[in-house]
Amino acid sequence: MPAAASGVALWLCSMSLTVATVNVNGIRAAVKHRNENNHGMLPWLEETPADVVLLQEVRASEAQTEEALAPALASGWNLVQAEAAAKGRAGVAVLSRHGITDVRIGFGDVPGAGEFRDSGRWIQARTAGITVASVYLPSGTENTVRQDEKYRFLDVMGLWLDECASTGDQMVVGGDWNICHRRADLKNWRPNRKKSGFLPDERAFMDSVFGTYPDAVSQIGDATDSGRTGNPAGPVGAFAGAVDYTPSEVARARLTAGPARDPRWFDVLRRLHPEQTEGPYSWWTWRGKAFDTGAGWRIDYQAATAPLMERAVRAWVDKAPDYDLRWSDHSPVMAEYR
DSSP: OOHHHHHHHHHHHHSOEEEEEEEOSSHHHHTSOOBTTBOOHHHHHHHOOOSEEEEEOOOSOHHHHHHHTHHHHHTTOEEEEEOOSSTTSOOEEEEESSOEEEEEESOTTSTTGGGGTTSSOEEEEEETTEEEEEEEOOOOOTTSHHHHHHHHHHHHHHHHHHHHHHTTOOEEEEEEOOOOOSGGGBTTOGGGTTSTTSOHHHHHHHHHHHTTTTSSSOOTTSHHHHTTTOOTTOOTTSOTTOSSOOOOHHHHHHHHHOSOSSOSEEEHHHHHOTTOSSOOOOBOOSSTTHHHHTOOBOOEEEEEEHHHHTTEEEEEEOOOSSGGGOSSSBOOEEEEEO
16 A cells, blocks of 8 residues: 555544434435424534434435435535335435445345345445445334344344454444344333334344343343243244244354354444443334333444444434424434544
């Protein structure tokens, strides 16, 4: 590498870098003026310390996204996007104040990747000296084929995460994972044990990625989780909520291996806040008073490889102070790397 290029690379790796991830719940809706005090996402983009913003559920064509974000793009933000073949669905994107290169959409050639190649659920790229990826997992719905799709997605994504980690890159995967890993990740965990987003095999997938930190062992099926009558969704391996899903060879291997003992991916916010017993939550339904009462879910994550996790110094949820100031049902999850 030429000396000048080497110097630039060293500078990029040594500078402070703030990454945000947020499900915008439709980019065109997110940028709208909602009331006199809430002018949507664009003022947030002007004020955020983030250098990179990973977007999910964009639900727009690239041209529509560029139109919605025109003021931000004119001010220097750069955009790449993967839209879904199904119009008005899913969609992920990367916004960066730096140049963006090496864009990849989908999960390469790992087994099963073809199903999700045009789903608008994974985009990765190089920016600011690191690799970033934006991911939007299927939400799933228990006892429907949507849950089968979610389990298949976990199989494919798990393989791709292994491939990405094997490169040794400084990499962060930010996105809406649509899964709460631990009881601390949702306010009302007990009645949600049979709901998609907190099913045993979904949580076991998170164990396989992140390990059980800060617990010594998995919470799934422990005395608290089971209560007096057992977890109503059954054990890991039952794939509760599925209709026709048959565990793949990948899923069976994951079950055999159990939680990662030496994880290659790290839940940045949890690693920096192991003591927090309630969230910090990143999603609240628009319905009722969930936001006001704090009945949230932590389903948005930044997952970093070890070389980048070593740089993590701060992580937080950029929660709006009031319900009327929200421009999405999700709040940005932020992390600073030095």
